Amino acid sequence: MTTEEAMTGIQQARDLVAAVYVSSAVAPFTPQELLELLRRARRDNEAAGITGMLLYRSGNFIQTIEGPAAAVDTLLKRIACDPRRTATLRASPASAIFYAGSKKGRRPAKMPASR
Numbered sequence: 370m371t372t373e374e375a376m377t378g379i380q381q382a383r384d385l386v387a388a389v390y391v392s393s394a395v396a397p398f399t400p401q402e403l404l405e406l407l408r409r410a411r412r413d414n415e416a417a418g419i420t421g422m423l424l425y426r427s428g429n430f431i432q433t434i435e436g437p438a439a440a441v442d443t444l445l446k447r448i449a450c451d452p453r454r455t456a457t458l459r460a461s462p463a464s465a466i467f468y469a470g471s472k473k474g475r476r477p478a479k480m481p482a483s484r
């Protein structure tokens with residue numbers, strides 16, 4: 370790796386942000402609606418260099434979005450306008466990304482028994 374390549378890598382790493390938010394669906398999503406949401410999100414996130422994860426249970430979402438600051442900002446604004454959910458959105462600088470290479474999969478989560 371040349372010094373120039375290393376500097377480019379450092380610059381890109383500085384530009385990364387991660388956002389985590391919790392959000393409630395205005396109306397419960399059907400499995401079909403969830404699949405469609407995931408299908409579009411996967412496609413558009415990949416094109417924008419965004420990685421992350423999305424969990425849904427009982428009408429609530431938790432989502433992590435990470436990637437280039439401008440792309441994350443644009444996506445957060447789009448999601449904030451999505452009439453299917455309500456949310457408080459917050460973005461913070463990230464020193465590392467955790468979901469690189471992962472694609473959002475669909476797997477019903479087993480919840481621990483409540484105490």
Ligand SMILES: Cc1cc2nc3c(=O)[nH]c(=O)nc-3n(C[C@H](O)[C@H](O)[C@H](O)COP(=O)(O)O)c2cc1C
Binds near residue numbers: 432447451
């Ligand atoms: C909980 C939730 C999470 C979403 N996550 C993403 C996402 O990660 N990537 C994405 O492109 N769209 C995501 N969307 C969909 C966007 O809100 C929006 O509908 C989509 O980007 C299409 O926007 P457009 O109709 O303005 O083109 C999400 C929607 C909801 C309700």
